[in-house]
Amino acid sequence: MARTKKAVTTKQSTAAGKPETRRRSNAERSAYFARREAAKVLRLVLEGDARRRAVGSIKSLIYSPSVKNKKATFALVCQTLKHLCIIKEVLNEAGIVNSKWKKQEELVYIITYDVLFGKAILSTGDAEKFIWRRKDALVSALALLLKRKQVKNVQELIALYQTPDVSKPRYVRVNTLKLDVESAQRELEEQYSVQRDDMVPDLLILPAGSDLHNHRLVMNGSIFLQGKASSMVAMALDPEPGWEVLDACSAPGNKTVHLAALMRGKGKIIACELNKERVKRLNDTVQLSDIEVLHGDFLSLSSSDPSYSKVQAILLDPSCSGSGTASVRLDHLLPSHATGQSSSDGVDEERLNKLAAFQRKALEHALSFPAVERIVYSTCSIHQTENEDVVKSVLPLAASYGFHLEAPFPQWSRRGFPVFEGCENLLRTDPVEDKEGFFIALFVRKVTFSKGPSRDTPDSIEEKRKRRDGDTNKEEMILVPRVFTKFCKFWFYAQVNKRKGSFTRCRCCENLQ
Numbered sequence: 368m369a370r371t372k373k374a375v376t377t378k379q380s381t382a383a384g385k386p387e388t389r390r391r392s393n394a395e396r397s398a399y400f401a402r403r404e405a406a407k408v409l410r411l412v413l414e415g416d417a418r419r420r421a422v423g424s425i426k427s428l429i430y431s432p433s434v435k436n437k438k439a440t441f442a443l444v445c446q447t448l449k450h451l452c453i454i455k456e457v458l459n460e461a462g463i464v465n466s467k468w469k470k471q472e473e474l475v476y477i478i479t480y481d482v483l484f485g486k487a488i489l490s491t492g493d494a495e496k497f498i499w500r501r502k503d504a505l506v507s508a509l510a511l512l513l514k515r516k517q518v519k520n521v522q523e524l525i526a527l528y529q530t531p532d533v534s535k536p537r538y539v540r541v542n543t544l545k546l547d548v549e550s551a552q553r554e555l556e557e558q559y560s561v562q563r564d565d566m567v568p569d570l571l572i573l574p575a576g577s578d579l580h581n582h583r584l585v586m587n588g589s590i591f592l593q594g595k596a597s598s599m600v601a602m603a604l605d606p607e608p609g610w611e612v613l614d615a616c617s618a619p620g621n622k623t624v625h626l627a628a629l630m631r632g633k634g635k636i637i638a639c640e641l642n643k644e645r646v647k648r649l650n651d652t653v654q655l656s657d658i659e660v661l662h663g664d665f666l667s668l669s670s671s672d673p674s675y676s677k678v679q680a681i682l683l684d685p686s687c688s689g690s691g692t693a694s695v696r697l698d699h700l701l702p703s704h705a706t707g708q709s710s711s712d713g714v715d716e717e718r719l720n721k722l723a724a725f726q727r728k729a730l731e732h733a734l735s736f737p738a739v740e741r742i743v744y745s746t747c748s749i750h751q752t753e754n755e756d757v758v759k760s761v762l763p764l765a766a767s768y769g770f771h772l773e774a775p776f777p778q779w780s781r782r783g784f785p786v787f788e789g790c791e792n793l794l795r796t797d798p799v800e801d802k803e804g805f806f807i808a809l810f811v812r813k814v815t816f817s818k819g820p821s822r823d824t825p826d827s828i829e830e831k832r833k834r835r836d837g838d839t840n841k842e843e844m845i846l847v848p849r850v851f852t853k854f855c856k857f858w859f860y861a862q863v864n865k866r867k868g869s870f871t872r873c874r875c876c877e878n879l880q
Contacts, residue, residue, distance in 0.1 A: 399492050401436050402481070405443035406474040408434065411644070412444070413473065427619050430580050430592075431648055437580055447480040453512065453524055454479050460508035463501045468494065483509060484521065535802035537573040538564075539590050540598050540621070543628045546589040554584065566776065567598045569628070593621045594692075596796040596805035597747070601625035603775035603794070603807050604743040606680045608633040613675065615665040615683045615733060618645030620652030622682060627658060637678070639665045666728065670735040680741045681733045685726050687746040687753050688719060691796070691804020719752045726757045734761065734768050734810070742770070742810040749804040751784055754795075758808045759787045770810040783808075 408428050425448070428434075429441045447454070454476050458464050468475050471494060478498045483505055498505075509521075518524050541551045548569050555561045559577050564570035571590075573579070584590040601622045606612045608630045617623045617638035626636055639661045640646045646662045665683075668675060726746070733742050746753050758772070765771070772792040774782075783793025783806075798804035 395491065397436070397439070398481075399495070401439035401443060402474065402477045402492075402495075404434055404436060404440045405447070405477050406471070408440060408444050409447060409473040409477065412448070427648070438578075441580075443477055443480070443485075446485065447477050449525060450480050450484055450521075451476060453509070453521070454483075456512055457483070457505055457508045460511060461501065461504040463498075463504055468497065479505065535594075536575050537577040537579065537592070538594050538598070539571045539573060539579065540567070540593040540625065541569045541571065541590050542588055542624060543569055544624075544632050545587070546584070551584060551590055555590075564595060566779070567595060567602060570595060570598050588624075591621050591624065593625075594803050596691075596801060596803040597621065598625065599776065599794075599796075599805070600684060600743060600745045600807060601629060601682065603745075603809050604680055604682050604741055606630050606634070606741070610679045611635045611677045612637070612680045612682070613668075613678045613736075614638045615681055615729065616640065616685045617660075617682075618642065618652075619648045620658075622684060623658055624652060626682065635659065637661055637675075639663060639668065641665070666732055668732075670732070670737065675736060677738055678736050679738055681736065681739055682743050682745075683729055683733050684743075684745045685729050687722055687726070687748040688715075688750060689747055691749045691798050691806075692747045716752075719750055723752050723757055726753060727760050730757060730761050731764055734765055734770060740812045743775075744808045744810070746806045747804065748806060749798060751786065754806040754808075755784050755786050755790060755793065758783075758793065762787075762789075765810055769813045771813055773809050773811045775807055775809045 408425075411428055412425055425444060426441075429444060430437055434440050458475070458479060464472070464475060474494050475498065478495055482498055482502055513520070513524060516524055516527060518527070539551075539555070541548045548563070548571070552561050552563070552571055555571065555573065559573045562572040564572055570593075579585050579590075579592060582590075585592065602625075604612075604626070606626060606629060610630065611634060612626055612630070614623045614626060614636060618640045620638065623636060623638045630636070636658045638658050641662075641664045643662070646660065650660055726744075730742075730744050733739070733744075744758065748754060762772075772789050774792040775794055779794055781795045781797055781800075783790035783795060785791075792809070794805075794807040796803055796805045
């Protein structure tokens with residue numbers, strides 16, 4: 368009896384052990400893949416930060432379709448960046464990273480974070496085993512760093528390196544090509560408190576921290592996680608259904624899809640993007656809409672090319688410093704934003720001037736397209752160098768092409784810096800008050816000489832403008848409708864023939880029948 372009982376006990380204990388082993392194995396496997404996904408994103412983030420030309424924000428890279436385990440990847444990337452200065456100093460102090468692992472330093476950073484500050488789930492990967500075997504050396508190096516910096520704990524150490532995060536509401540823009548705003552609001556209200564924005568009709572406001580990245584409506588493209596200021600850009604352009612529109616620097620594509628929605632899916636949108644990685648993300652975004660993606664440089668597109676002779680509106684949102692969305696983009700986590708690694712006033716003037724030179728060139732090029740009636744120039748920058756100064760520099764050229772500045776969203780109170788006459792037509796959002804710092808300038812062509820897309824060259828437009836300004840009566844005659852002119856002729860001949868005592872129908876009147 369005793370032997371039988373022992374056998375039963377052993378069997379039960381084995382059976383109970385299998386689920387435990389399976390759970391541990393699943394956790395290890397999940398940690399293994401999450402770390403490698405996070406390492407890929409981290410590499411793109413750090414390379415972009417080092418070049419000051421990011422492929423995308425931290426959030427946009429993590430929530431791209433190629434990343435499977437978004438929640439774990441987001442946590443690992445953000446926490447590793449938060450601790451990155453500490454991790455680098457600890458690894459350097461411990462002296463454990465050799466040339467072999469230097470090639471996979473992003474993965475080493477991720478695993479070191481997990482071992483020192485995270486869950487420390489050991490997995491079967493070679494990198495994990497390498498770091499785990501040196502855990503004691505890492506812990507000792509961390510203790511020495513705390514002592515050297517004269518702080519009591521890791522949180523105080525982090526505070527020495529990083530600027531604080533800024534909380535903001537979660538904005539959601541409804542893709543009205545797929546779903547109406549009321550239906551989206553009803554579905555979201557099942558989980559969240561939802562309000563309608565008072566300025567952008569297709570924008571909904573949810574509480575800060577609302578996690579929608581795996582929500583059904585996000586996954587199927589019915590809603591986009593897009594800030595209010597960003598959503599105002601396409602609305603400022605206000606393209607009409609049936610127009611041909613060029614989105615000059617379009618990735619990641621949120622504004623491009625917004626343009627398609629505003630045009631109600633009628634017309635043509637050319638989405639231009641130079642960066643190869645950004646083109647991939649652009650394709651992921653706009654695959655839900657009928658939009659032509661062009662992998663190329665906007666500046667290389669010839670304004671005299673017949674392919675672009677019917678473009679009536681251009682949205683130009685060029686590369687910029689991103690200073691207005693630093694907190695939204697989680698830029699405060701980047702190495703370049705760490706305390707002591709920037710200039711004394713926090714502004715890299717050389718970089719700003721290079722960006723402004725490109726922005727000016729792109730805006731001048733946009734003005735040269737012959738049929739364009741509306742151009743929006745926008746940045747997510749707070750710096751005058753990239754905003755008012757760029758607009759001011761192109762105003763003479765814009766005027767020669769027949770353009771002037773108009774005020775988008777007249778009810779909006781924050782306007783451009785008063786550095787030239789007409790700055791009240793420019794629009795700014797404040798990074799503190801509005802949680803984003805955006806700039807929008809709207810150029811509208813003064814004169815449209817023909818119905819439909821204009822095919823006038825800049826020279827012919829200028830000649831027509833001079834003729835118009837010099838002879839107002841001629842302009843009024845040109846603008847008289849043809850049918851009305853025929854009616855006047857009919858009346859004139861009738862009066863003449865009455866005086867002659869007879870009424871003869873003229874050829875002009877016959878044409879009216």
